[in-house]
Amino acid sequence: MSAGSDRHLRALELPVVDAARMLVGCTIAYEGCCGVIVETEAYHEAEPACHAFAGLTPRTRTLFEAPGIAYVYRSYGIHALLNVVVEPAGVGAAVLIRALEPLAGHGEMFARRARPLETDLCSGPGKLTQALGIGLGLNATSLLDGPIRLGPPPSDRPPPAVVTGLRIGITRAVELPWRFCAAGSRHVSRPWPPGLLAAAAGSSRG
DNA sequence: CATGGGATTGACT
DNA sequence: GTCAATCCCATGC
Numbered sequence: 565m566s567a568g569s570d571r572h573l574r575a576l577e578l579p580v581v582d583a584a585r586m587l588v589g590c591t592i593a594y595e596g597c598c599g600v601i602v603e604t605e606a607y608h609e610a611e612p613a614c615h616a617f618a619g620l621t622p623r624t625r626t627l628f629e630a631p632g633i634a635y636v637y638r639s640y641g642i643h644a645l646l647n648v649v650v651e652p653a654g655v656g657a658a659v660l661i662r663a664l665e666p667l668a669g670h671g672e673m674f675a676r677r678a679r680p681l682e683t684d685l686c687s688g689p690g691k692l693t694q695a696l697g698i699g700l701g702l703n704a705t706s707l708l709d710g711p712i713r714l715g716p717p718p719s720d721r722p723p724p725a726v727v728t729g730l731r732i733g734i735t736r737a738v739e740l741p742w743r744f745c746a747a748g749s750r751h752v753s754r755p756w757p758p759g760l761l762a763a764a765a766g767s768s769r770g
Numbered sequence: 771c772a773t774g775g776g777a778t779t780g781a782c783t
Numbered sequence: 784g785t786c787a788a789t790c791c792c793a794t795g796c
Contacts, residue, residue, distance in 0.1 A: 605777070613777070623792055640778050641789030647777085660777055690778050733777055753778095773795085783785075 568723060569716045576631040576650055580657040581606045583650045585744045587659055589723030591715040592646075594696045597672055599664030599686050600721065602746040603753055605731045607647070609656035612736040616656025626704045627656040634712055636693070636703040643690030644699050648707060648714060662689045662732075662743075665751040667718070672697070688753040724749070 575586035584606035591600055609616035609627070615637070616627040626635040627649060635647040635658050647658035664686035666673060673685050673695035686692035693699070698712065707714040717723050724746040731743045732754060745752045 607777070615777080618793070621793070637777085638789090638791060640776060641791070643778055645777060662777085688778070694779095731777075735776085771796085774793095776791100779788090781786090 569719075571716045571723065572714050573716075576648075578650070580608050580650050580659060581742055583648070584659040584742065585726055585728075587648065587661075587714075588726050588744050588746050589717040589721070591667065591713075591718065592661060592664060592692075592696070593668075593713040593715060594698055594711060595669075597669030597696045598667045599692065599696075600667055600718065600746075601661055601663075602665050602724075602749040602751045603661075603663035604744050605660040605662055606742040606744075607658055607660060608651075611740060613731065613734040613738075613740075614656065614658075616658075620656070624656060627658055628654055629704065632706060632708045632714070634702055634705050634707050634710070636698065636700055638700060639690060644693040645689045646693050646698055646712075660689060661692065663687050663745075663749075663751055663753045664692045664695075665746075665749060666695075669696075683750045687751050691753075 572590045575583045584604040587601050587604050591598055607614035616624045620628055629649055630653040631650045633649040635649050636644050639645045646661045649658045651657040666685050677685055677695050686695050727745045727747045728741050729743045
């Protein structure tokens with residue numbers, strides 16, 4: 565078994581923050597479209613930005629399922645956001661997939677997105693689900709043998725260096741550095757926060 | 771049962 | 784930079 569070929573499986577065994585970091589570089593595939601994960605965020609029931617903070621409710625039920633399940637929910641009444649459920653069943657935690665670098669299915673993705681730039685195809689949590697055609701009906705399906713497939717990094721693309729930053733678009737627990745981006749990727753939803761933890765990239769400055 | 775608030779995006783000034 | 788679109792659900796009366 566070559567190194568990295570089970571990276572996605574190993575990630576599912578880890579605490580959510582480590583899983584989020586480990587999933588950068590892995591792949592998401594659905595109906596002929598595929599991309600490399602270049603941005604993730606971690607959410608855990610112990611902190612108030614996580615939906616599971618409210619406890620086990622109809623909305624959060626999926627978050628408490630076994631690792632490797634997809635949590636897909638509607639955001640702002642408009643968008644579907646894709647998460648990878650992690651940590652043991654009974655613990656509410658998931659990794660939000662925030663951006664992909666498109667690998668396959670560009671034609672379909674362009675058609676669904678109707679945007680001209682390749683770097684803008686999947687550069688956001690709502691954008692990538694629209695590009696891949698992932699809807700709320702896929703909530704609670706398996707990412708290992710279900711319609712959406714979580715896979716290891718492509719063999720010709722070793723996992724990238726990872727930049728750590730603050731999560732985006734939340735109002736609670738904003739101080740937690742639980743956002744992870746592939747260093748230097750042009751496919752992320754937004755540049756990482758000014759200064760702060762960006763030093764992990766090695767050379768980025770502003 | 772009424773209400774408020776989003777893990778966002780795209781269009782516009 | 785600002786702002787509307789749009790809907791599920793958690794909360795409160």
